[in-house]
Amino acid sequence: MKGHKLRLALLLSVSGLFLLAWIFPIFWSLLNAFKSEQDVLAYPPKLIFSPTLAAFRDVLFGPTSIVPNLVSSFIISIGTTIVTMVLAIPAAYALARLRVPGKKWSGFYVLATQMLPPVGIIIPYFLILRDIGWIDTYQGIILIYLSFSLPFAIWLLVSYFEDLPFEMEEAAFIDGASRLMTLWRIILPQVRGGVAVTVVFVFLNAWNEFLFAVVLSGNVVRPVTISMFNFVSVEQTLWSKLAAVSALAMLPVIILGIIAQKHIVKGLTVGAVKGGGRR
Amino acid sequence: MTKATTLDVPVGGRADPARMMEGRERRFAAALLAPAFIALMATTTFPLLHLGWTSLHRMDLAMPFMDGFVGLDNYRELLGDPRFWSALGVSLVYTFSTVILQVVLGLALALLVNGMKRGQALFRIVAILPVVLSPAVVGMVWRTFMLTPEFGVVDYLSMTAGLGSHNWLGDPSLALFSVVVIHTWQWTPFAFMVLLASLAALPEDIYEAARIDRASPWLCFVRITLPLLRPAIVMVIIMRTMVALTAFAAIFTVTGGGPGTATEILNLYAYRKSFTELSIGYGSALAVALLIFTLVITGVLFALRRAK
Amino acid sequence: MTARGLVQLEKIVKKHGSFEALKGIDIEIRPGEFFALLGPSGSGKSTTLRILAGLDAPTSGRILLDGKDVTGADARARDIAMVFQSYALYPHMTVAENIAFPLEMAKTPKAEIAPAVREAAAKVKIDHLLDRKPGQLSGGQQQRCALARAIVRKARLFLLDEPLSNLDAMLRLATRVELKKLQRSLGVTAVYVTHDQEEAMTLADRMAVFREGEICQIGRPADVFAAPNCIEVAAFIGSPPMNLLTTRSTAGGVLIGGRHVPVAASLEAGRAVVVGVRPSAVRFDPAGIPVTVEVVENLGDAAILDLTLDGTPLRARYDRFPLPREGETMAVSFAPEDIHLFDPTTGRRI
Numbered sequence: 055m056k057g058h059k060l061r062l063a064l065l066l067s068v069s070g071l072f073l074l075a076w077i078f079p080i081f082w083s084l085l086n087a088f089k090s091e092q093d094v095l096a097y098p099p100k101l102i103f104s105p106t107l108a109a110f111r112d113v114l115f116g117p118t119s120i121v122p123n124l125v126s127s128f129i130i131s132i133g134t135t136i137v138t139m140v141l142a143i144p145a146a147y148a149l150a151r152l153r154v155p156g157k158k159w160s161g162f163y164v165l166a167t168q169m170l171p172p173v174g175i176i177i178p179y180f181l182i183l184r185d186i187g188w189i190d191t192y193q194g195i196i197l198i199y200l201s202f203s204l205p206f207a208i209w210l211l212v213s214y215f216e217d218l219p220f221e222m223e224e225a226a227f228i229d230g231a232s233r234l235m236t237l238w239r240i241i242l243p244q245v246r247g248g249v250a251v252t253v254v255f256v257f258l259n260a261w262n263e264f265l266f267a268v269v270l271s272g273n274v275v276r277p278v279t280i281s282m283f284n285f286v287s288v289e290q291t292l293w294s295k296l297a298a299v300s301a302l303a304m305l306p307v308i309i310l311g312i313i314a315q316k317h318i319v320k321g322l323t324v325g326a327v328k329g330g331g332r333r
Numbered sequence: 334m335t336k337a338t339t340l341d342v343p344v345g346g347r348a349d350p351a352r353m354m355e356g357r358e359r360r361f362a363a364a365l366l367a368p369a370f371i372a373l374m375a376t377t378t379f380p381l382l383h384l385g386w387t388s389l390h391r392m393d394l395a396m397p398f399m400d401g402f403v404g405l406d407n408y409r410e411l412l413g414d415p416r417f418w419s420a421l422g423v424s425l426v427y428t429f430s431t432v433i434l435q436v437v438l439g440l441a442l443a444l445l446v447n448g449m450k451r452g453q454a455l456f457r458i459v460a461i462l463p464v465v466l467s468p469a470v471v472g473m474v475w476r477t478f479m480l481t482p483e484f485g486v487v488d489y490l491s492m493t494a495g496l497g498s499h500n501w502l503g504d505p506s507l508a509l510f511s512v513v514v515i516h517t518w519q520w521t522p523f524a525f526m527v528l529l530a531s532l533a534a535l536p537e538d539i540y541e542a543a544r545i546d547r548a549s550p551w552l553c554f555v556r557i558t559l560p561l562l563r564p565a566i567v568m569v570i571i572m573r574t575m576v577a578l579t580a581f582a583a584i585f586t587v588t589g590g591g592p593g594t595a596t597e598i599l600n601l602y603a604y605r606k607s608f609t610e611l612s613i614g615y616g617s618a619l620a621v622a623l624l625i626f627t628l629v630i631t632g633v634l635f636a637l638r639r640a641k
Numbered sequence: 642m643t644a645r646g647l648v649q650l651e652k653i654v655k656k657h658g659s660f661e662a663l664k665g666i667d668i669e670i671r672p673g674e675f676f677a678l679l680g681p682s683g684s685g686k687s688t689t690l691r692i693l694a695g696l697d698a699p700t701s702g703r704i705l706l707d708g709k710d711v712t713g714a715d716a717r718a719r720d721i722a723m724v725f726q727s728y729a730l731y732p733h734m735t736v737a738e739n740i741a742f743p744l745e746m747a748k749t750p751k752a753e754i755a756p757a758v759r760e761a762a763a764k765v766k767i768d769h770l771l772d773r774k775p776g777q778l779s780g781g782q783q784q785r786c787a788l789a790r791a792i793v794r795k796a797r798l799f800l801l802d803e804p805l806s807n808l809d810a811m812l813r814l815a816t817r818v819e820l821k822k823l824q825r826s827l828g829v830t831a832v833y834v835t836h837d838q839e840e841a842m843t844l845a846d847r848m849a850v851f852r853e854g855e856i857c858q859i860g861r862p863a864d865v866f867a868a869p870n871c872i873e874v875a876a877f878i879g880s881p882p883m884n885l886l887t888t889r890s891t892a893g894g895v896l897i898g899g900r901h902v903p904v905a906a907s908l909e910a911g912r913a914v915v916v917g918v919r920p921s922a923v924r925f926d927p928a929g930i931p932v933t934v935e936v937v938e939n940l941g942d943a944a945i946l947d948l949t950l951d952g953t954p955l956r957a958r959y960d961r962f963p964l965p966r967e968g969e970t971m972a973v974s975f976a977p978e979d980i981h982l983f984d985p986t987t988g989r990r991i
């Protein structure tokens with residue numbers, strides 16, 4: 055009986071330690087965003103301090119405002135999401151529901167495109183975009199984001215389309231609906247949930263992408279993940295501002311992640327090869 | 334060849350109506366698929382071919398006058414390039430250590446949490462946080478608030494524990510260890526969530542039967558849980574391996590590949606060669622090598638999966 | 642020709658790979674007829690209905706509706722309504738929206754839709770449920786909603802694939818009667834798939850009995866019951882099924898239990914035959930062939946007796962009370978007009 059209790063205590067503390075290990079770095083950087091610069095620099099690290107919004111005020115409204123970068127991140131992510139969904143929904147429907155010639159090969163092709171190392175795509179892409187003058191443009195970066203968002207979205211959507219009974223569609227045909235009308239009026243309303251989950255993940259992956267953004271960003275396209283580097287330099291790190299920027303970059307994805315928490319395992323394992331474009 | 338298995342092909346008859354009906358369906362399917370496939374070709378297949386072609390050239394953005402077709406020269410150079418072999422080694426170490434750590438820790442924690450009667454929801458929520466974050470932001474947070482000597486929390490804990498302060502990212506012998514820890518920190522929750530979901534889906538009555546047969550908990554684990562979880566574990570290994578091989582953002586943010594080339598995985602080397610040293614032709618050859626390396630490892634893993 | 646709904650299927654073959662689900666079937670269904678497709682599971686009934694609806698294409702053969710070849714036409718071009726076994730209601734639409742959907746697709750003017758929906762719903766008595774979603778309906782109500790959706794457009798042909806099989810026994814009987822009335826009042830041609838011979842017998846004007854992708858017999862239920870044209874149909878139609886005894890013929894009769902029993906057909910003596918007698922046609926006659934009562938199944942107003950006649954089992958319907966006891970010996974006889982004869986090698990009726 056005593057050994058049993060001891061084991062329970064051990065298990066609880068081990069799992070508690072893991073919880074702490076995961077929460078702490080995020081919690082700590084959030085905490086630092088509410089500190090004054092002196093409080094951040096205090097050593098040993100300070101847990102108790104008088105919170106201030108100064109850092110947020112500086113990074114949002116100060117001379118080095120990151121609002122344009124947040125806007126840039128949103129334009130990239132929303133643009134990628136819209137284009138991806140417009141292309142992926144019809145394709146996923148066809149792969150899931152219709153007799154497609156060479157269906158197996160099409161499916162394999164979509165999967166295989168996910169295996170390409172991103173650095174192998176960005177080198178030629180950089181050369182091509184440079185030639186047509188699309189570096190540092192939204193159309194350029196959104197186009198290349200399709201390379202990871204599209205296969206991912208197609209596979210995730212296929213899994214939702216496949217869950218619907220075929221008879222529903224056949225009933226619509228018999229009721230006189232065209233194929234396009236059936237897709238629009240009967241199928242899509244029933245996979246709204248799946249479409250929403252896909253939107254969340256595509257947005258998330260676009261928001262978090264880094265390698266392509268490093269190469270293709272400039273003065274116009276400058277997402278927050280890139281602008282973060284303005285606050286760390288060899289000479290000086292602006293600690294509390296950096297913490298505030300990190301917090302602002304984390305906020306949207308954490309909200310989305312918690313909204314989509316029930317679907318996260320499915321979103322991460324779809325296609326059983328890998329979960330999107332974050333590296 | 335796929336036709337015979339998925340479709341019933343009408344026999345005989347040239348303009349027969351049945352074929353017309355299927356033709357209409359196929360045309361509709363093709364129209365739906367075409368835009369996505371064109372986009373995929375344009376953003377993946379075409380760049381890939383372009384990459385292969387570029388890798389056969391000397392292309393130097395700093396010295397454009399030297400550009401030209403050089404055949405396999407880049408690949409020949411690559412085989413004699415110690416930095417390439419070092420990057421390959423770092424890639425292997427980075428990939429295997431992070432994947433093994435993720436799977437072992439993720440599985441242990443999943444088993445632990447699966448046995449809990451209460452509090453599972455808390456773990457599920459917390460596990461989401463690292464996974465949804467941008468690796469670049471994660472890297473930045475670790476680099477600054479966790480690992481900075483005489484400032485970061487990790488360094489503080491190390492000093493408190495009597496291990497002394499270290500230059501976690503600047504010391505070549507510690508840097509690789511640090512980036513492995515960061516990657517493991519971010520992605521173990523992934524393995525944990527997938528394995529916990531698979532564990533929760535295992536049928537309860539098998540365990541009851543085993544308990545009646547008086548199997549010890551360890552025997553239960555080895556003989557029942559592990560074999561049943563095997564597909565999920567293999568899937569996690571494959572997925573994490575492919576991501577680890579092409580990891581970029583976290584290392585780029587934390588060490589930039591340094592100090593020296595201590596944390597320079599192949600992916601990062603190809604990037605630095607192309608975009609820092611502007612030697613695009615050689616960088617392309619490195620990227621092709623990375624692709625081949627990825628395909629070989631994936632092939633081996635898939636073969637292992639099939640072979641049991 | 643004024644009536645709509647003439648259906649002709651000509652030599653329809655359907656292959657799945659090398660497997661022949663339909664081996665060349667011919668059916669002609671007259672306008673206004675209630676036609677049943679009856680057969681055991683996997684015999685090709687649904688396949689036939691789907692081909693008729695335009696959901697699948699036949700491998701070869703022709704489909705004509707009102708004399709027009711529609712073999713290659715899409716489902717929506719055929720002017721057909723269908724009720725699915727699973728009902729296939731659109732879960733995100735209300736009952737009213739479900740029923741209105743075919744009208745919308747047919748570009749019916751908005752003003753006409755609402756009254757038409759109400760009329761169709763009233764016909765199947767669900768006009769008080771119009772605002773509900775299918776998920777909030779009982780099985781029987783869902784089934785009615787599917788029916789209303791099918792009748793609202795006044796299509797020329799009405800297809801039903803086991804529409805009653807998801808209902809409980811009581812509801813099934815009640816709905817069966819209503820379905821028949823509905824079809825009569827609409828005067829529409831109906832094709833009805835079922836594996837329940839009782840349903841087919843009570844509902845259909847005519848029926849086709851399927852077996853392994855072929856049609857064994859087409860005819861009025863009473864005719865098929867009275868004169869099944871092969872052993873399979875004989876064994877499938879009637880409850881309990883017909884007794885089938887393998888024996889030999891004698892001059893002008895057959896041997897049953899070692900005795901000569903006269904039959905109506907003329908037979909050469911000494912050939913192998915299968916004798917079929919319905920349980921209800923077994924007569925109890927003290928001067929007949931002795932049998933032993935093995936089991937008595939009491940149905941209340943009658944009983945099914947499991948007998949053995951010279952070692953072979955025989956089932957009989959018995960409606961005189963008191964019932965015999967198990968183990969008792971009785972005697973039976975057969976009237977010549979009740980005896981069906983089949984050829985044991987071809988299975989055809991003699």
Ligand SMILES: Nc1ncnc2c1ncn2[C@@H]1O[C@H](COP(=O)(O)OP(=O)(O)OP(=O)(O)O)[C@@H](O)[C@H]1O
Pocket residue numbers: 657660662680681682683684685686687688689836
């Ligand atoms: N897509 C398919 N591929 C291969 N075989 C099929 C396919 N669809 C149907 N079949 C086969 O065709 C045969 C006829 O099927 P069908 O659905 O018409 O039977 P049914 O008479 O409706 O039976 P039930 O009463 O069980 O519904 C069956 O043996 C079935 O296995």
Ligand SMILES: [Mg+2]
Pocket residue numbers: 686687688
């Ligand atoms: Mg069927």
